[in-house]
Amino acid sequence: MKLLDIYAKMKSDLEIIENQLARSVTSDHALLSETSTHLLKAGGKRIRPVFVLLSGKFGDYRLDVLEKIAVPLELIHMASLVHDDVIDNAETRRGQLTVKSKWDNRIAMYTGDYIYGKALTIVTDLQNPLIHQILSKAMVQMCIGEMEQIRDFFNTEQTVRNYLLRIRRKTALLVAISCQLGAIASGSDQHSANLLYKFGYNFGMAFQIRDDLLDLLGTEKQIGKPPGSDMKQGNITLPVLLALQEPSINESLLLEINKIRESNGAGDTKKALNIIRKSASIHTAEEMATRYIKKAIDALKGLPDIPAKKNLTDIAHFAAKRNY
Amino acid sequence: MKLLDIYAKMKSDLEIIENQLARSVTSDHALLSETSTHLLKAGGKRIRPVFVLLSGKFGDYRLDVLEKIAVPLELIHMASLVHDDVIDNAETRRGQLTVKSKWDNRIAMYTGDYIYGKALTIVTDLQNPLIHQILSKAMVQMCIGEMEQIRDFFNTEQTVRNYLLRIRRKTALLVAISCQLGAIASGSDQHSANLLYKFGYNFGMAFQIRDDLLDLLGTEKQIGKPPGSDMKQGNITLPVLLALQEPSINESLLLEINKIRESNGAGDTKKALNIIRKSASIHTAEEMATRYIKKAIDALKGLPDIPAKKNLTDIAHFAAKRNY
Numbered sequence: 001m002k003l004l005d006i007y008a009k010m011k012s013d014l015e016i017i018e019n020q021l022a023r024s025v026t027s028d029h030a031l032l033s034e035t036s037t038h039l040l041k042a043g044g045k046r047i048r049p050v051f052v053l054l055s056g057k058f059g060d061y062r063l064d065v066l067e068k069i070a071v072p073l074e075l076i077h078m079a080s081l082v083h084d085d086v087i088d089n090a091e092t093r094r095g096q097l098t099v100k101s102k103w104d105n106r107i108a109m110y111t112g113d114y115i116y117g118k119a120l121t122i123v124t125d126l127q128n129p130l131i132h133q134i135l136s137k138a139m140v141q142m143c144i145g146e147m148e149q150i151r152d153f154f155n156t157e158q159t160v161r162n163y164l165l166r167i168r169r170k171t172a173l174l175v176a177i178s179c180q181l182g183a184i185a186s187g188s189d190q191h192s193a194n195l196l197y198k199f200g201y202n203f204g205m206a207f208q209i210r211d212d213l214l215d216l217l218g219t220e221k222q223i224g225k226p227p228g229s230d231m232k233q234g235n236i237t238l239p240v241l242l243a244l245q246e247p248s249i250n251e252s253l254l255l256e257i258n259k260i261r262e263s264n265g266a267g268d269t270k271k272a273l274n275i276i277r278k279s280a281s282i283h284t285a286e287e288m289a290t291r292y293i294k295k296a297i298d299a300l301k302g303l304p305d306i307p308a309k310k311n312l313t314d315i316a317h318f319a320a321k322r323n324y
Numbered sequence: 325m326k327l328l329d330i331y332a333k334m335k336s337d338l339e340i341i342e343n344q345l346a347r348s349v350t351s352d353h354a355l356l357s358e359t360s361t362h363l364l365k366a367g368g369k370r371i372r373p374v375f376v377l378l379s380g381k382f383g384d385y386r387l388d389v390l391e392k393i394a395v396p397l398e399l400i401h402m403a404s405l406v407h408d409d410v411i412d413n414a415e416t417r418r419g420q421l422t423v424k425s426k427w428d429n430r431i432a433m434y435t436g437d438y439i440y441g442k443a444l445t446i447v448t449d450l451q452n453p454l455i456h457q458i459l460s461k462a463m464v465q466m467c468i469g470e471m472e473q474i475r476d477f478f479n480t481e482q483t484v485r486n487y488l489l490r491i492r493r494k495t496a497l498l499v500a501i502s503c504q505l506g507a508i509a510s511g512s513d514q515h516s517a518n519l520l521y522k523f524g525y526n527f528g529m530a531f532q533i534r535d536d537l538l539d540l541l542g543t544e545k546q547i548g549k550p551p552g553s554d555m556k557q558g559n560i561t562l563p564v565l566l567a568l569q570e571p572s573i574n575e576s577l578l579l580e581i582n583k584i585r586e587s588n589g590a591g592d593t594k595k596a597l598n599i600i601r602k603s604a605s606i607h608t609a610e611e612m613a614t615r616y617i618k619k620a621i622d623a624l625k626g627l628p629d630i631p632a633k634k635n636l637t638d639i640a641h642f643a644a645k646r647n648y
Contacts, residue, residue: 028468029468029471029472031471032467083433086433106474109410110407110467110471110474112437113436113440113470114464114467116437116440117460120444120456120460123460125457129450132448133445136441136447139440139444140438140445143437143441144351144353144438146434146437147353147356147431147438150430150431
C-alpha cells in the first residue's frame with residue numbers, strides 16, 4: 001500500500017489541517033508570512049498531523065480539537081527544521097531553497113522563533129495543562145538533541161548508543177507525543193495513550209534511521225539534497241558508525257571523514273559514500289530500522305481493531321521501505 | 325531612592341527567584357547548562373521578576389505561585405537577548421562576553437531555544453490556560469518586533485511611530501504582561517490587572533527609550549558595551565530619528581550613517597554620536613520617556629495604597645533617570 005492511498009482516506013480532514021497550517025503563519029508582518037509560507041509549501045510528509053488524527057480515532061474523534069494538536073506539532077517540526085538549516089548551512093531541503101539561503105541566518109532564526117510561538121498560541125486554545133506540559137518538555141528535549149548533534153559533529157569515537165539517544169530526542173520524541181497527544185485530546189484511556197506513544201516512538205526511531213540511510217544511499221532527486229550531506233556537515237549517523245566498526249574499512253573511512261572535516265564543507269564525499277555503501281553497515285542499519293518498525297506494530301496489538309490501527313500499520317510498513 | 329534600596333525589601337523573595345533561575349537551566353547537557361548559567365551570571369536588573377512579585381502584592385501573594393511566572397518571564401527575556409546577540413554580532417553585553425562570541429552562533433541559537441523551552445515547562449505547572457495564552461501571544465509579538473528591527477536596519481526614512489510600534493513589541497509588551505500575569509496569578513480582579521498592565525507597558529516604553537538614549541550618551545563602563553553600538557548594527561533609534569528631523573544637521577548625519585552602513589560594522593560612530601549629542605533630539609527623547617513614566621505612574625492611581633504601589637512608583641522614577 002502506498003502512503004498516498006492511506007492518506008486518501010483522510011483527505012478532507014488533512015485538507016482542513018493544511019488550510020489551518022497556512023492560516024496559522026499568516027501574520028501582520030509580510031516577511032514572516034512569506035518565509036513561513038515558503039517553508040509550508042516545501043511540503044513534507046505531514047506524518048505528525050496524520051498520527052494525531054489516526055490516534056484520535058481510538059477515542060472521541062473531534063477534528064476541531066485534534067487540529068489544535070496536529071497544527072502545532074507540524075509547526076514545531078517546521079520550526080526545528082528551519083533552525084536546523086541555520087546550523088547546517090543547508091542550501092536546499094526537499095529540493096527547495098532553505099529559508100536561510102533564500103533570506104539569511106537571522107531571518108531563518110526568527111522565522112523559527114515565530115513559528116514556535118504560533119504553535120504555542122494555537123495549543124493554548126485547548127484548556128488542558130497536561131498537553132502543554134508534555135509539549136514543552138518535548139521541546140526542551142529536542143533542543144538538547146540538537147546540541148548533542150553539534151557536540152558530536154565529526155566525533156568518530158561516539159557509540160551507537162549515543163546516536164540512538166540523540167535521534168530519540170531529535171526525532172522520535174515528537175512523533176511519539178503526536179500519537180500520545182492525539183489519544184489524550186480525544187479522551188482515550190491512559191493505557192491506549194501509552195501504547196500509541198510507544199508506536200510513535202519506535203516508528204520515529206525507524207524513520208530517522210531510514211532518513212540517515214537515504215542520505216547515504218539516495219539520489220539527489222529522491223532526497224531533495226545532495227547525498228552525503230549529513231557527513232559533510234559532520235553528522236555521523238548510524239551506518240557510518242557501524243561501518244567504522246568494520247576492521248577492514250575502518251582506516252580508509254576515517255581518512256576520508258578527516259579529509260571532509262578538514263575541507264570545511266568543500267570536500268568530496270564520494271569516496272566515503274562508496275566505502276560505506278559497499279560495507280555490511282547498510283544491511284545492519286536496515287535491520288535495526290526493521291526491528292523498530294516491528295516494535296511499533298507490536299505496540300498496536302493491545303489496541304482495538306479499528307481501521308485506524310490498520311492505517312498506522314500500513315504507514316509503518318511503508319516507512320520501513322521508503323526511498324524518499 | 326535607589327533601585328537597590330527598593331530591592332532590599334524584597335531581598336529574600338528575590339533570592340529564591342534567583343536560585344530557581346539557576347536551577348531551571350541546569351540540564352543533563354553540560355554545554356547547555358554552561359551557556360545558560362553564563363548568561364544568568366551576567367546579571368541584569370531582573371525588572372520582570374520584580375514586577376511580577378510587586379504586582380502579586382495586589383492580590384493573594386503566594387511566592388510558590390508567582391515564581392512560576394517570574395522565572396519564565398526572566399528566562400524568556402534572556403532567551404530573546406541571546407537570540408538578539410546572534411543577530412547583532414554583539415561581542416559583549418553588560419560587560420560580559422556574549423554566548424555567541426564565547427561559543428558560536430549555532431550554540432547561542434540553541435541556548436535560546438532551550439531557555440524558551442524551559443520557561444514554558446515551568447509555566448505549565450500553573451494550570452491556568454489564560455496565563456499560557458497571554459504568554460504565547462507575547463512571544464509571537466516579540467518575534468515580529470525583532471523582524472521589524474531587521475527590516476528597518478539603516479532605514480533612515482522610518483517614522484517615529486514605526487519606532488514606537490517596534491519597541492512596543494520588542495520590550496514593552498513583556499514588561500506589561502509581567503505586571504498583568506503577577507496580578508492574574510494572585511487572583512486580582514481584572515480592573516487591577518489592566519491597570520498594572522498599563523503601568524508595565526508605559527514603563528517598558530520609557531525603559532527602552534532610556535536604553536536607546538544610553539547607547540548614545542553612556543560610557544562603555546556604564547552601559548557595558550561601546551556607545552553607538554545600536555547605530556553600528558543599523559538599529560535607528562528614537563534620538564537618531566529625531567535628530568534626522570532637524571534640518572540643520574539632517575545632511576551631515578545622513579552622511580555619517582551611510583558611512584557606517586557601508587563600512588559593514590567596521591566604521592567609526594564618533595562623528596555621528598557628536599552630531600546627535602549636540603542636537604535637540606536628546607532632550608526631546610528624554611521628554612518622551614518622561615511622559616511614558618508619568619503615564620505609568622498615573623495608571624497606578626486606581627490601585628489601593630499598599631507599599632507595593634510606592635515601590636512601583638519609585639522604580640518608575642528611577643528608570644526615568646537611570647544611567648546604567
